[in-house]
Amino acid sequence: MNEYSKYFSLKSSIENLLGTEAWYALKESDSISTWRKFLSKALKALKVSINETVQICDDSWLTEVNRCIDKGLEGLKKRSSIDELISCLTATLLDVSFLQTGLLPRRKGKVDSVNLRKDNWRHDVHRQVVYLQTPKQRESLFWSTQQKKLGVQAQMERYGQYRRSKSKLPYSEWCENDESLNQ
Numbered sequence: 001m002n003e004y005s006k007y008f009s010l011k012s013s014i015e016n017l018l019g020t021e022a023w024y025a026l027k028e029s030d031s032i033s034t035w036r037k038f039l040s041k042a043l044k045a046l047k048v049s050i051n052e053t054v055q056i057c058d059d060s061w062l063t064e065v066n067r068c069i070d071k072g073l074e075g076l077k078k079r080s081s082i083d084e085l086i087s088c089l090t091a092t093l094l095d096v097s098f099l100q101t102g103l104l105p106r107r108k109g110k111v112d113s114v115n116l117r118k119d120n121w122r123h124d125v126h127r128q129v130v131y132l133q134t135p136k137q138r139e140s141l142f143w144s145t146q147q148k149k150l151g152v153q154a155q156m157e158r159y160g161q162y163r164r165s166k167s168k169l170p171y172s173e174w175c176e177n178d179e180s181l182n183q
Contacts, residue, residue: 010086017042035082039089043072046096061099061127068095068104102127135170142172 007026015023022038029035047069054062072092079085098104103123107114114120123129133141147155159171167174 007086014038014042017045030082032080032082032085035085036076036079039085040073040076043069043076043089043092046093050096058127064104065096065099068092068099098123100129102129139170139172142175146175 011023011026014026018038018041022041025034026038047066050065050069051062069092072088072095075088075092076085079088095104101123103125105114105123143155146158150158158175161178162171162174165174169177
C-alpha cells in the first residue's frame with residue numbers, strides 16, 4: 001500500500017466514469033502522468049456531457065462552464081504532484097458545481113466571511129436552473145429502478161402481465177395502480 005491508496009473514493013468515482021481500466025491504472029499508482037491522464041479524461045468527459053446533455057441554456061453560461069473546465073485542464077498540465085492534481089480537479093469541480101446552480105460566487109477579496117443564510121446562496125440572479133423529465137425519461141428511470149429492485153426475470157414477468165392487460169396507462173403508472181403488484 002502506498003500513500004496514494006488513500007484516494008479510494010476518487011478512484012472508485014473515476015472507475016464509475018471511465019471503466020475498470022482506469023481503476024487498475026490508478027489502484028496503487030504513484031505516477032503523475034497516469035493520474036494526470038485519467039483526471040484530464042474525467043474533466044473532458046464532464047465537458048462533453050454538459051455540452052451534449054444541457055439542451056436549453058444561454059450562451060454566456062455555456063461559455064463560462066467550458067472556460068472553467070478548460071482552465072482546470074490547463075491547471076492539470078502544470079501540476080507537479082498527485083496531491084496538486086487532485087486539488088486542481090477538486091477546485092474545478094467545485095466551480096462547475098456552483099455554475100450548475102446558476103452562478104459561481106466571486107467573493108474573493110470582497111468579504112471576510114459568508115454565512116449559510118439562504119439568501120446568500122440563491123443563485124438565480126442571471127438564470128434559473130430547471131430539471132425537466134420527459135415521459136419517456138420517467139419510464140426509463142422507473143424501468144431501471146424497478147429492475148435493480150426486482151431483478152430482470154421478475155421485471156419481465158410483470159411487464160408481461162402489463163402487456164397482457166392491454167392497459168393504456170404507461171407501465172410505471174400501471175405498476176403503481178395494480179394492487180397485486182404493490183403487496
